[in-house]
Amino acid sequence: xxxxxxxxxxxxxxxxxxxxxxxxxDRRRDHGGLTFxxxxxxxxxxxxxxxxxxxxxxxxxxxxxxxxxxxxxSGEVTLRPxxxxxxKLPSGEIEVIAQQTTILNPSKxxxxxxxEEVEVDENLRLKYRYLDLRRKRxxxxxxxxxxxxTFFRNFLHERGFIEVETPILIKSTPEGARDYLVPSRLYPGxxxxxxxxxxxxxxLLMVAGIEKYFQIAKCFRDxxxxxxxxxxxxxLDIEMSFVDENDILSLAEELFSQLIxxxxxxxxxxxxxxxxxxxxxxxxxxxxxxxxxxxxxMRDFTDIAARxxxxxxxxIVADGGRVKGICAPGCSGYTRTxxxxxxxxxxxxxxxxLLTFALGSDSGNSKDLTLDMVKSVASKYMTLEQIExxxxxxxxxxxxxxxxxxGKPKIVDKALGELRREMGSRLKMxxxxxxxxxxxxxxxLFAWDEDTKRWEPEHHPFxxxxxxxxxxxxxxxxxxxxxxxxxxxxxxxxxSGSIRIHTPELQRxxxxxxxxxxxxxxxxxxxxxxxxxxxxxxxxxxxPGVDRIVMILAGEQTIREVMAFPKNQGAIDxxxxxxxxxxxxxxxxLHLSLREES
RNA sequence: GGCCCCGUGGUGUAGCGGUCUAACAUGCCACCCUGUCACGGUGGAGAUCAGGGGUUCAAAUCCCCUCGGGGUCGCCA
Numbered sequence: 001x002x003x004x005x006x007x008x009x010x011x012x013x014x015x016x017x018x019x020x021x022x023x024x025x026d027r028r029r030d031h032g033g034l035t036f037x038x039x040x041x042x043x044x045x046x047x048x049x050x051x052x053x054x055x056x057x058x059x060x061x062x063x064x065x066x067x068x069x070x071x072x073x074s075g076e077v078t079l080r081p082x083x084x085x086x087x088k089l090p091s092g093e094i095e096v097i098a099q100q101t102t103i104l105n106p107s108k109x110x111x112x113x114x115x116e117e118v119e120v121d122e123n124l125r126l127k128y129r130y131l132d133l134r135r136k137r138x139x140x141x142x143x144x145x146x147x148x149x150t151f152f153r154n155f156l157h158e159r160g161f162i163e164v165e166t167p168i169l170i171k172s173t174p175e176g177a178r179d180y181l182v183p184s185r186l187y188p189g190x191x192x193x194x195x196x197x198x199x200x201x202x203x204l205l206m207v208a209g210i211e212k213y214f215q216i217a218k219c220f221r222d223x224x225x226x227x228x229x230x231x232x233x234x235x236l237d238i239e240m241s242f243v244d245e246n247d248i249l250s251l252a253e254e255l256f257s258q259l260i261x262x263x264x265x266x267x268x269x270x271x272x273x274x275x276x277x278x279x280x281x282x283x284x285x286x287x288x289x290x291x292x293x294x295x296x297x298m299r300d301f302t303d304i305a306a307r308x309x310x311x312x313x314x315x316i317v318a319d320g321g322r323v324k325g326i327c328a329p330g331c332s333g334y335t336r337t338x339x340x341x342x343x344x345x346x347x348x349x350x351x352x353x354l355l356t357f358a359l360g361s362d363s364g365n366s367k368d369l370t371l372d373m374v375k376s377v378a379s380k381y382m383t384l385e386q387i388e389x390x391x392x393x394x395x396x397x398x399x400x401x402x403x404x405x406x407g408k409p410k411i412v413d414k415a416l417g418e419l420r421r422e423m424g425s426r427l428k429m430x431x432x433x434x435x436x437x438x439x440x441x442x443x444x445l446f447a448w449d450e451d452t453k454r455w456e457p458e459h460h461p462f463x464x465x466x467x468x469x470x471x472x473x474x475x476x477x478x479x480x481x482x483x484x485x486x487x488x489x490x491x492x493x494x495x496s497g498s499i500r501i502h503t504p505e506l507q508r509x510x511x512x513x514x515x516x517x518x519x520x521x522x523x524x525x526x527x528x529x530x531x532x533x534x535x536x537x538x539x540x541x542x543x544p545g546v547d548r549i550v551m552i553l554a555g556e557q558t559i560r561e562v563m564a565f566p567k568n569q570g571a572i573d574x575x576x577x578x579x580x581x582x583x584x585x586x587x588x589x590l591h592l593s594l595r596e597e598s
Numbered sequence: 599g600g601c602c603c604c605g606u607g608g609u610g611u612a613g614c615g616g617u618c619u620a621a622c623a624u625g626c627c628a629c630c631c632u633g634u635c636a637c638g639g640u641g642g643a644g645a646u647c648a649g650g651g652g653u654u655c656a657a658a659u660c661c662c663c664u665c666g667g668g669g670u671c672g673c674c675a
Contacts, residue, residue: 027636031638032630036634036635052632066626067625080633086634109608111608111609113624116624120610121605121609121610121667122667122668123667173675177673196674223673224672225674227670229674350671457675459675568668570666
């Protein structure tokens with residue numbers, strides 16, 4: 001090693017020792033006759049003193065040092081003179097008196113600050129990610145991520161799980177997201193696909209008798225990116241044999257509870273994790289990933305709306321629509337501009353508009369409400385009783401603002417659910433120290449796809465239907481519930497899993513329902529079906545998203561901040577400049593020619 | 599593909615029709631400085647205001663288009 005100690009570890013214990021440090025110049029303070037350097041390495045920072053009275057040549061060399069130069073320093077660890085200690089630094093009571101120093105490698109002036117926390121244009125950071133990662137915040141995120149992954153491995157190993165790697169070059173399957181394809185050199189016109197998840201492989205491991213499997217697995221999906229989505233992400237992939245829903249959920253609950261306790265003990269969690277079924281989540285929160293850090297639940301006003309003289313309401317109800325609302329506490333004073341902003345907000349989710357009821361200007365009990373205190377375009381078509389009834393359902397008081405959306409049920413839930421989330425964040429209703437984990441259960445097995453006019457799996461086609469609903473599979477597929485569950489935290493889907501189908505008959509039945517011919521089934525999923533004919537055990541699993549978990553624990557707004565080398569929203573690696581054109585020889589070898597885009 | 603937001607020295611911001619020959623902080627360069635720690639002081643260099651077009655006597659500023667970035671809807675079993 002070119003060093004005997006790391007900068008961060010030095011303290012009073014080391015006083016009197018001769019040490020050699022090596023790292024980056026974090027800051028130089030040149031007093032002319034005396035120069036200080038904050039030397040930084042992956043462990044922390046230590047102050048080095050260059051005193052010409054100790055070593056004239058060292059002092060000379062120090063005058064050439066600049067930020068981010070890589071240097072090594074040898075010298076004695078001494079206590080700082082009284083009154084010059086720096087309590088902000090763990091090594092602040094000591095300093096190293098340079099007796100020998102070398103510039104190992106100079107550095108150009110970095111394109112942005114390494115030693116200060118300032119927001120920098122993200123593409124610039126991504127282009128120079130290797131510099132960006134030198135910043136404290138990024139280093140801490142990588143350290144946190146390592147702690148999380150290490151915890152997962154230990155936790156599962158202690159419970160008898162074994163980690164199995166599965167291949168990255170696999171077969172394209174028709175279900176789900178767009179695949180990343182890899183052309184085959186040996187077989188012209190044939191392609192591998194990168195796994196969207198190791199789903200089929202882990203189920204085959206169950207057939208293999210592994211019983212308790214996990215993997216820190218890379219997953220690839222060629223879909224548009226978001227703050228919480230990337231072309232490639234990492235899952236903690238878990239699968240177990242001879243289990244039911246409860247076994248998986250209690251394992252997951254234990255996993256996350258202990259993780260939080262160990263890694264971010266300052267955070268509170270709800271324990272036990274609440275379990276909400278899909279229907280209830282959609283009813284109350286308009287979302288299958290509700291943020292439970294605050295209430296503001298949605299209530300149904302459809303029956304009230306039907307009784308009013310408000311033609312907008314009546315028409316929507318007559319057409320099979322619904323009317324639902326939430327209460328924004330203390331917001332009755334919202335200006336026209338603010339209300340219009342919220343109106344535009346719900347329109348963005350397909351709603352026709354937002355109807356608001358400002359309940360008086362003062363705070364107080366809603367029993368004191370009178371009709372002239374209500375400000376709303378709809379109030380003249382409604383009775384006081386009707387408005388009071390709405391207020392009562394959402395537990396509104398004087399001074400509150402009712403936010404009501406009417407329209408097609410799906411759109412109402414989506415728009416009002418997003419509005420709830422928006423108001424929660426505007427009114428800062430979420431406790432920042434709370435991690436509101438919740439299980440969402442009893443998802444429907446299928447969702448009707450209007451575009452393809454087909455039933456599509458809500459999760460994936462390997463999810464087992466609830467036993468009591470199996471007889472409805474063909475007759476009423478929309479009513480069939482799935483043995484599926486999600487883990488949601490603070491409004492983000494953190495994990496998804498299910499008990500799987502393990503008999504060939506049922507698996508075939510599901511595929512047929514999804515519109516596959518028997519020939520298709522054998523062509524595309526033949527391996528799976530055949531494997532199920534050789535004694536497949538009942539099994540199920542779950543797959544938490546590692547990037548999202550770390551993002552939440554780190555308090556970051558995007559998963560890019562917790563990935564070492566992420567891609568930008570356009571799926572471009574700014575640092576490596578990928579994707580990039582292939583050379584003609586490469587294309588030829590792969591039997592590919594490029595198509596002219598029209 | 600739709601919608602919203604953003605683009606001014608290396609970095610972060612101000613300026614939002616004329617006083618901009620573009621300001622401030624920091625960084626950079628030079629010199630001074632022996633106890634600083636976001637050291638201090640003096641001086642200096644550094645910006646075709648993303649690009650193009652238009653409106654105007656006059657555009658960083660208003661309008662249009664393009665490009666780039668972010669957020670989001672669609673999409674993501």
